[in-house]
Amino acid sequence: xxxxxxxxxxxxxxxxxxxxxxxxxxxxxxxxxxxxxxxxxxxxxxxxxxxxxxxxxxxxxxxxxxxxxxxxxxxxxxxxxxxxxxxxxxxx
Numbered sequence: 027x028x029x030x031x032x033x034x035x036x037x038x039x040x041x042x043x044x045x046x047x048x049x050x051x052x053x054x055x056x057x058x059x060x061x062x063x064x065x066x067x068x069x070x071x072x073x074x075x076x077x078x079x080x081x082x083x084x085x086x087x088x089x090x091x092x093x094x095x096x097x098x099x100x101x102x103x104x105x106x107x108x109x110x111x112x113x114x115x116x117x118x
C-alpha cells in the first residue's frame with residue numbers, strides 16, 4: 027500500500043476549523059476559506075500596526091491605537107470586509 031504524504035496542516039486542526047460544518051461549504055461564499063482570508067489579513071494588519079507603533083514617530087510625538095476602520099477587499103472568491111487598525115496620528 028502506498029504511504030500517505032504527511033499533511034502540511036494536521037487533520038485534527040482541519041476538523042477543528044470546520045467545526046462540524048459540511049466540508050463542501052468551506053469553498054462556498056463566506057465559507058471557511060473566506061473566514062481564513064479575513065483572519066489572516068486582520069492578523070497581518072495588526073502585526074504591522076504594532077511594529078509601526080513600536081518604532082515611534084520621528085519627531086518624538088507619542089502615538090497609539092485608535093480603533094478600526096472597515097475596508098472591503100476583493101478576492102478571487104468575492105468581497106471580504108476587513109477591520110483595519112488605525113493609529114491616533116494617522117501615520118499608519
